[in-house]
Amino acid sequence: MSLSDGLIVSGLRSIGAVSIFLGRTLAQIPGSLLRPRLIVHQIYNAGARSLIIIMLCGLFVGMVLGLQGFDLLQRFGSEDALGVAAALGLLKELGPVVGALLFAGRAGTALTSEIGLMKATDQLTAMRMMAVDPMRFVVAPRFLGGLIALPLLVAVFNVVGLFGAQLIGVQLMGVDPGAFWSQMQGAVELDDVTEGVVKSIVFGAACSLIAVYQGYHAAPTAEGVGLATTRTVVNSSVLTLLLDYILTARFL
Amino acid sequence: MRPNRALEIGTGLFVLLGFAALFFLSTQLPGSGLKLGKPEGFLVTAAFDNVGDLKTGSPVSMAGVNIGRVEAVTVDPVAYKAVVTLRIQPQFSSIPEDSDASIQTAGLLGGKYVGIGPGGSDVYLKEGSTIEFTQSAIVLENLINKFFASFASRGGGNNGSGADEPAPQD
Numbered sequence: 001m002s003l004s005d006g007l008i009v010s011g012l013r014s015i016g017a018v019s020i021f022l023g024r025t026l027a028q029i030p031g032s033l034l035r036p037r038l039i040v041h042q043i044y045n046a047g048a049r050s051l052i053i054i055m056l057c058g059l060f061v062g063m064v065l066g067l068q069g070f071d072l073l074q075r076f077g078s079e080d081a082l083g084v085a086a087a088l089g090l091l092k093e094l095g096p097v098v099g100a101l102l103f104a105g106r107a108g109t110a111l112t113s114e115i116g117l118m119k120a121t122d123q124l125t126a127m128r129m130m131a132v133d134p135m136r137f138v139v140a141p142r143f144l145g146g147l148i149a150l151p152l153l154v155a156v157f158n159v160v161g162l163f164g165a166q167l168i169g170v171q172l173m174g175v176d177p178g179a180f181w182s183q184m185q186g187a188v189e190l191d192d193v194t195e196g197v198v199k200s201i202v203f204g205a206a207c208s209l210i211a212v213y214q215g216y217h218a219a220p221t222a223e224g225v226g227l228a229t230t231r232t233v234v235n236s237s238v239l240t241l242l243l244d245y246i247l248t249a250r251f252l
Numbered sequence: 253m254r255p256n257r258a259l260e261i262g263t264g265l266f267v268l269l270g271f272a273a274l275f276f277l278s279t280q281l282p283g284s285g286l287k288l289g290k291p292e293g294f295l296v297t298a299a300f301d302n303v304g305d306l307k308t309g310s311p312v313s314m315a316g317v318n319i320g321r322v323e324a325v326t327v328d329p330v331a332y333k334a335v336v337t338l339r340i341q342p343q344f345s346s347i348p349e350d351s352d353a354s355i356q357t358a359g360l361l362g363g364k365y366v367g368i369g370p371g372g373s374d375v376y377l378k379e380g381s382t383i384e385f386t387q388s389a390i391v392l393e394n395l396i397n398k399f400f401a402s403f404a405s406r407g408g409g410n411n412g413s414g415a416d417e418p419a420p421q422d
Contacts (some may be wrong), residue, residue, distance in 0.1 A: 193281065
């Protein structure tokens with residue numbers, strides 16, 4: 001009784017706290033837009049530095065998709081549809097979801113530990129004492145940077161994955177390249193691309209918000225920062241998959 | 253100032269790469285437009301009553317070997333026929349002029365392709381030639397309809413001589 005009560009209350013409380021934090025961050029975004037250099041720096045940290053891992057993983061996800069898709073489609077004698085399967089799988093699901101999970105692991109943890117350490121070393125307090133709002137100069141640029149970086153990373157992931165699938169399917173397995181591309185172009189609609197982009201924007205917002213929230217609310221100790229980093233990965237991953245279900249149900 | 257500059261260049265490259273990828277996904281994947289290298293070979297047209305879901309880029313094959321691709325599929329507004337432009341690779345320059353073209357399906361559910369059956373003429377297909385003898389795509393639904401129609405008339409009584417079998421299309 002008391003346990004479930006505590007779970008419900010604490011769950012409600014954290015949802016409320018994240019929502020209030022989101023509201024405060026959004027309120028600071030216009031102010032932080034006046035300092036584009038800060039945002040550029042965060043796009044570099046969250047995006048450009050994640051590019052290599054995103055491209056590498058995209059290549060391997062695409063190659064696995066090529067192998068598995070070919071093996072499955074071959075049983076029905078329609079391995080020409082490999083391009084369609086790979087493109088739709090990457091655009092609608094694998095790109096945004098795997099991209100967001102990698103983003104949470106690579107960039108989200110960096111954000112959380114950075115902000116958590118700034119808090120633990122009293123840098124945020126010092127900023128406040130100098131009448132510099134850390135929400136505006138620390139949190140909002142990082143949130144925006146992640147929000148801008150993830151959709152671009154996912155697009156790169158999709159393109160690299162597509163070429164990975166093409167590499168395996170066409171070069172290795174001998175699927176006809178014309179059929180691969182023409183069937184893909186015949187089956188993929190602009191709506192499918194839009195769905196992937198919308199998903200990646202939503203996931204980018206969710207993962208960045210969780211990362212900055214956990215960092216900002218970390219206990220200002222070494223242990224607290226470590227715990228907050230762990231929570232960033234766990235919460236981002238769960239929320240990404242949950243939102244993915246909701247968005248998929250909405251788009252179908 | 254120097255490290256800041258490197259950072260901004262890196263960010264710029266990343267953003268450009270991301271938008272290039274987005275542009276590629278939204279323009280090249282849906283619809284047509286992706287070019288696979290420099291096109292070579294000669295163009296041949298053929299008119300079909302029905303091409304099924306033949307698409308630009310579908311293979312053209314002869315005796316099971318890929319010899320080219322479908323360059324374009326359009327409709328002749330006068331004859332109401334589908335005009336398919338085929339790009340044949342240059343090394344297959346000795347295809348007889350009276351060869352026939354048919355729309356085939358790769359496997360039961362596979363994509364459509366154009367099959368070329370060789371004729372016996374000494375004159376070969378060249379740039380701008382037209383293949384006269386064509387056979388349309390087999391539309392599975394029509395086939396099933398015809399099957400049931402002939403089945404019903406046969407069950408209806410008289411002879412099952414097959415007089416009501418569909419006439420072969422040209």
